[in-house]
Amino acid sequence: MKILVVDDQKEVLDILQILLTAEGYEVILAKNGKEALENLKKMELDLILLDVMMPQINGYQTCLEIRKISNVPILFLSAKSQDSDKTLGYSYGADDYLSKPFSYNELLNRVKALIRRYHVYQGKNKKTSHLKYRNFCFDEQNEIVYKNEERLELTETEYQLFLLFVKHQGQIFSAQHLYQTIWQENYYYGANNTVMVHIRNLRKKIEDDVNHPMIIKTVWGKGYKCDA
Incomplete structure (x- = not known):
């Protein structure tokens, strides 16, 4: 399972890479929205963890661009925790929103749930209907x-x-x-x-x-x- 993590803070990328790799996921890192879009065009992904506050192209704009080419699940990770922030995230096409700081268990539960839904509902083992x-x-x-x-x-x-x-x-x-x-x-x-x-x-x-x-x-x- 491939997860793309997008954040402009190196320490956040490093921590999430260690955590997710320990759970058996293949982790790809991107430090901005442009890199995220480049990675998405080169490979199939199972989930994207996307920061909101990034320079040049913020998370909302990146999400909007992703939705033009892919339906891969997107989980926003952000220090912006107001209901209005979450509503904005969903309106741009995110599947879930997790406010910082969060526990590792909570993050892993969201990650597993989004990936499970994505693959189960894709109906890869179902007959065409x-x-x-x-x-x-x-x-x-x-x-x-x-x-x-x-x-x-x-x-x-x-x-x-x-x-x-x-x-x-x-x-x-x-x-x-x-x-x-x-x-x-x-x-x-x-x-x-x-x-x-x-x-x-x-x-x-x-x-x-x-x-x-x-x-x-x-x-x-x-x-x-x-x-x-």
Whole structure:
């Protein structure tokens, strides 16, 4: 498993390399966003750990550029810990956000969960199947969604959310259920905002009118559902 670690502080890179290598991961280091993008174009990665505060190209901008060419999971590591910072990170396409300082156990748990989700949901050992819903077609083998035969650029988290909703049309999912199912972590205060931001990002890509969603609807006081 290859993990790209991006941070402008050498001591942070060294510590994370030691920690992750000890867990059996192959670690690639980059000290800025430009190097991160160069590495991504040369190799397949299983996860990117991305710092936010970097010179030239910050983490948010780097994440945006990564999302133009890859759906690899991205975990932000940042000293910026406000909910608004996390919301901004998710809006740029991150899958998870961990505030500094953090414990090594917490980091490793997030790393393992993101990589597990990425590979399990890719369906590498599944037979090719195509699920159709309205004017959408899901290629579950390759984890791709087409709308009117045009490929949608969804992140891995957005894809899994959309697939879950479509496979359970009409069922109402609470934010807690969605978080525990998709993120595969225990629900915590603030996770509702994480779910909300990802659904908002998904709606921007699948709805004809994001202000009047007709596919993924909010059921006030209960959660969300996909219209049958």
